[in-house]
Amino acid sequence: METISYLLQGFAVALTPENLMFAAIGAMLGTLIGALPGLGPANGVAILIPLAFSLGLSPASSLILLTAVYAGAMYGGRISSILLNIPGDEPAMMTTLDGYPMAMKGKAAEALAISAIASFIGSLLATIGLIILAPILARFALQFGPAEYFALFSLAFATLGGITGKNPVKTIVAAALGLMIATVGVDITTGNQRYTYNILELYEGVDFIIAIVGLFAISELLFFIEKHIGEGAGRATLNKLNLKMKDIIEILPTSLRGSLLGFVSGVLPGAGASLGSFISYTLEKRIVGEKGNFGEGDPRGVAAPEAGNNAAANGALVPMLTLGVPGSGTTAVLLAMLISLNIQPGPMLFQQNAELVWGVIAALLVGNIMLLLLNIPMVGVFVKLLSIPPKYLMPVVTLVAAVGIYSISNSALDLYFMVGFGLLGYLLRKLDVPLVPVILGMLLGPEMERNLRHALSISDGDWRILFSSGLSIGIWIVAFLGLALPYIIGPVLRRRMERARARLEVEEEGD
Amino acid sequence: MQRPIRKLLLASSLVFAASQSYAFEPSRTAECIAPANPGGGWDFTCRSVGKVLTDLKYIEGNVQTVNMPGAGGGVAFAHTVSKREGDESLIVAASTATTTRLAQGQFAGLNSDQVRWVGALGADYGVIAVASDSPYKSLNELFAAIKEEPTSVKFGGGSAAGGWDHLKVLIAAKADGVENLPKIKYLAYNGGAEAITQVVGGHIQAFTGDVSEVLGFVESGDLRVLAVMSEERLPGEYAGMPTAVEQGIQAIAPNWRGFYLPAGISDDAYNWWTETVDGIYASDEWKAVMQQNGLMPFHKSGEEFTTFVNQQVQDIRDLSIEIGLIK
Numbered sequence A: 001m002e003t004i005s006y007l008l009q010g011f012a013v014a015l016t017p018e019n020l021m022f023a024a025i026g027a028m029l030g031t032l033i034g035a036l037p038g039l040g041p042a043n044g045v046a047i048l049i050p051l052a053f054s055l056g057l058s059p060a061s062s063l064i065l066l067t068a069v070y071a072g073a074m075y076g077g078r079i080s081s082i083l084l085n086i087p088g089d090e091p092a093m094m095t096t097l098d099g100y101p102m103a104m105k106g107k108a109a110e111a112l113a114i115s116a117i118a119s120f121i122g123s124l125l126a127t128i129g130l131i132i133l134a135p136i137l138a139r140f141a142l143q144f145g146p147a148e149y150f151a152l153f154s155l156a157f158a159t160l161g162g163i164t165g166k167n168p169v170k171t172i173v174a175a176a177l178g179l180m181i182a183t184v185g186v187d188i189t190t191g192n193q194r195y196t197y198n199i200l201e202l203y204e205g206v207d208f209i210i211a212i213v214g215l216f217a218i219s220e221l222l223f224f225i226e227k228h229i230g231e232g233a234g235r236a237t238l239n240k241l242n243l244k245m246k247d248i249i250e251i252l253p254t255s256l257r258g259s260l261l262g263f264v265s266g267v268l269p270g271a272g273a274s275l276g277s278f279i280s281y282t283l284e285k286r287i288v289g290e291k292g293n294f295g296e297g298d299p300r301g302v303a304a305p306e307a308g309n310n311a312a313a314n315g316a317l318v319p320m321l322t323l324g325v326p327g328s329g330t331t332a333v334l335l336a337m338l339i340s341l342n343i344q345p346g347p348m349l350f351q352q353n354a355e356l357v358w359g360v361i362a363a364l365l366v367g368n369i370m371l372l373l374l375n376i377p378m379v380g381v382f383v384k385l386l387s388i389p390p391k392y393l394m395p396v397v398t399l400v401a402a403v404g405i406y407s408i409s410n411s412a413l414d415l416y417f418m419v420g421f422g423l424l425g426y427l428l429r430k431l432d433v434p435l436v437p438v439i440l441g442m443l444l445g446p447e448m449e450r451n452l453r454h455a456l457s458i459s460d461g462d463w464r465i466l467f468s469s470g471l472s473i474g475i476w477i478v479a480f481l482g483l484a485l486p487y488i489i490g491p492v493l494r495r496r497m498e499r500a501r502a503r504l505e506v507e508e509e510g511d
Numbered sequence B: 001m002q003r004p005i006r007k008l009l010l011a012s013s014l015v016f017a018a019s020q021s022y023a024f025e026p027s028r029t030a031e032c033i034a035p036a037n038p039g040g041g042w043d044f045t046c047r048s049v050g051k052v053l054t055d056l057k058y059i060e061g062n063v064q065t066v067n068m069p070g071a072g073g074g075v076a077f078a079h080t081v082s083k084r085e086g087d088e089s090l091i092v093a094a095s096t097a098t099t100t101r102l103a104q105g106q107f108a109g110l111n112s113d114q115v116r117w118v119g120a121l122g123a124d125y126g127v128i129a130v131a132s133d134s135p136y137k138s139l140n141e142l143f144a145a146i147k148e149e150p151t152s153v154k155f156g157g158g159s160a161a162g163g164w165d166h167l168k169v170l171i172a173a174k175a176d177g178v179e180n181l182p183k184i185k186y187l188a189y190n191g192g193a194e195a196i197t198q199v200v201g202g203h204i205q206a207f208t209g210d211v212s213e214v215l216g217f218v219e220s221g222d223l224r225v226l227a228v229m230s231e232e233r234l235p236g237e238y239a240g241m242p243t244a245v246e247q248g249i250q251a252i253a254p255n256w257r258g259f260y261l262p263a264g265i266s267d268d269a270y271n272w273w274t275e276t277v278d279g280i281y282a283s284d285e286w287k288a289v290m291q292q293n294g295l296m297p298f299h300k301s302g303e304e305f306t307t308f309v310n311q312q313v314q315d316i317r318d319l320s321i322e323i324g325l326i327k
Helices: A001-012 A017-035 A040-054 A059-084 A092-105 A107-141 A146-156 A160-164 A166-181 A210-226 A245-267 A272-291 A299-315 A317-323 A329-340 A354-375 A379-385 A388-411 A412-430 A437-460 A463-467 A470-510 B002-021 B041-056 B070-084 B098-104 B140-147 B166-177 B192-200 B209-221 B267-282 B285-295 B300-320
Strands: B031-032 B063-067 B090-095 B115-131 B152-156 B185-188 B206-210 B223-228 B255-264 B296-300
Touching: A001 A017, A001 A107, A001 B098, A001 B296, A017 A040, A017 A354, A040 A059, A040 A329, A040 A388, A059 A299, A059 A329, A059 A354, A059 A379, A059 B300, A092 A107, A092 A272, A092 A299, A107 A245, A107 A299, A107 A317, A107 A354, A107 B192, A146 A437, A146 A463, A146 A470, A146 B192, A160 A437, A166 A437, A210 A329, A210 A388, A210 A412, A210 A437, A245 A299, A245 A317, A245 B255, A245 B267, A299 A317, A299 B300, A317 A329, A329 A437, A354 A437, A388 A412, A412 B031, A412 B070, A437 B185, A437 B209, A463 A470, A463 B152, A470 B063, B031 B041, B031 B070, B041 B063, B041 B090, B041 B267, B041 B285, B070 B098, B070 B115, B070 B255, B090 B098, B090 B115, B098 B166, B098 B255, B098 B296, B098 B300, B115 B166, B115 B192, B115 B267, B115 B300, B140 B166, B140 B223, B152 B166, B152 B192, B166 B185, B166 B206, B166 B300, B192 B209, B192 B223, B206 B209, B206 B300, B209 B223, B209 B267, B255 B267, B255 B296, B267 B285, B267 B296, B267 B300, B296 B300
Parallel strands: B031 B063, B031 B090, B152 B185, B152 B206
Antiparallel strands: B090 B255, B115 B206, B115 B223, B115 B255, B115 B296
């Protein structure tokens, strides 16, 4: 009951005209970003963070804008999957399997509509899951002492492999890089300076917002320059929508199953949206069995992964908001934003910033309805936007990034740092080193270090304090599983995903 | 090309001379540097004072708040010293955190006499609190336990080691005759609320922070305040909290909120700002701001404030040397 009254308060925040506008803008931009091949949700949110700063938005408005972008990107990813057979982002990959064949049969509009409805259901159910689950998790707040936090952050690092890992060594290198950058600044446990070289600007460490914008947005620009991509993705045509009630009812059970699976894989740290869409698709294929024509344009093959990846995206917000441990790359970026706004995520968030958290949750519900409305009648607009050449888009992105970073602290040094991180990001991406662990290292490293030192300070140096409570032992076990499982199951899953896609392409060629 | 420039120079020197012969005339707009990100205490100081300055017509136009985070105020301090000398329409928000860092030489060798201290407009007082199920019922009992075994009580607060929250404990402990101050354990958290959670959860024994941070937790029955570090009991809902002075411990720790101005400004300008700060403090508008935001009475300006700041810097420097934080 308490939850409902909080949620109503949240609606009071989300339904102010200003926040409604930001949710709408975020949903629009997010869909566009998701639709453009190459620009995933993490990049999308990273690019818009400076915008939130340069507009001087309140914490609630900034978060509403960015979560709307996040949700929008999950919707938008499917547009190019269906029309062009190019996934707009990684989680939308499974949608190409049946979405593109549907488009080939002249049912592109139906595929887009069905996927929008499935996305809506996935998002909606996952938001409800978030509403139910988050306060329960947050109730553990007081049980978390430094030992438990240390175990929790270890868990976050242990599950990194699941978020990014194709190559475990590169993931470790990336995380270590982040940890190293995080040691710059005044060490609050002793008050000593580390690696500051008497440069005042370095006393508070390197701002991870600058690192994120540099690593993601600026390096994206460098890639565009390198590839000379000047033209837009090919032109796509759209037929007139002809969707009957029967078609919607037909995909309902599929969407419900996909939502549930997606939500669970989103909540688990490290699994993320790609896994959500993959599991939903393969399970649906198995349930429907011979009766379906998966891979040849079955509407259920579009609904399942879309419900799955949207549900996973919202599910990933659960560990991010309640424990301060991001469940995916994009939530890591959102976490950085929260910390920059002087809001410490974690078990206390729901008590200290109830209005903000519930405002964002309510905005997710509102944004989801907006996205449905945007994505069915207005999908044609996004299809047209797909053909905007990036040569017009990227300068705008860069301009927004530079203005935003400068407006945070009015310091030109920050701009040099942004460019530096851009070059670093470009280099790392060239070397196939994932960027998300760098960010996680920067975000969580200092917290992890501080909690370890606090724990040892409390126990007067006795290491056994780290394993002294049931809660901490439980977290350590999950951390161990999180470390081990992706290396056991991950390659199998990934191989299957690739095989499924490869098979489809072969079949296409055979036609 | 030569002539217009000479004309301009002439004109501007005339204007300069004219402004010298009259009493200080504030510029139409002013700027307030908040040396932190939006949302913090300094940001609040700038925005609320800026609004009152405009509302009371001290400043005709707007007072623009510029956020300049970095080095706990060091970036803004260095900026004011090196780039804004003589700028008479600039104020910079400061607090006890500023004096603490100045005292400990954390602003890259800059000193408190490189700016003009104009005044303080309220304060938040230090507080030491424990969980409501704690065995310690008074500050004396807490320090008695520490005298027996220095590591038996772990304090948690929202500032870095050696920061103001840490120093408050030391100020009180020293006043009560606790020896071996460096042995007292202090854990630094990202903010007061995080430290309070750890105290309420039973992970550490005592909280040190500002009185505004504990109010909600005292009302909910989670925390018990052992001592407020003010001269007298605070008004309103804080009246039930005992002071350290009542318990025979002469420890006073105000975290004041105020401003400094750049060096090199005219005495007329300095006096205008001093009187303006006095005027704001006396106004009903400012009283309402204090009421709404839990700011406690504390007012010093001009010479008195400058003396106070220098004394505070000296006291903190002595204490920091005593605990071995600086040499």
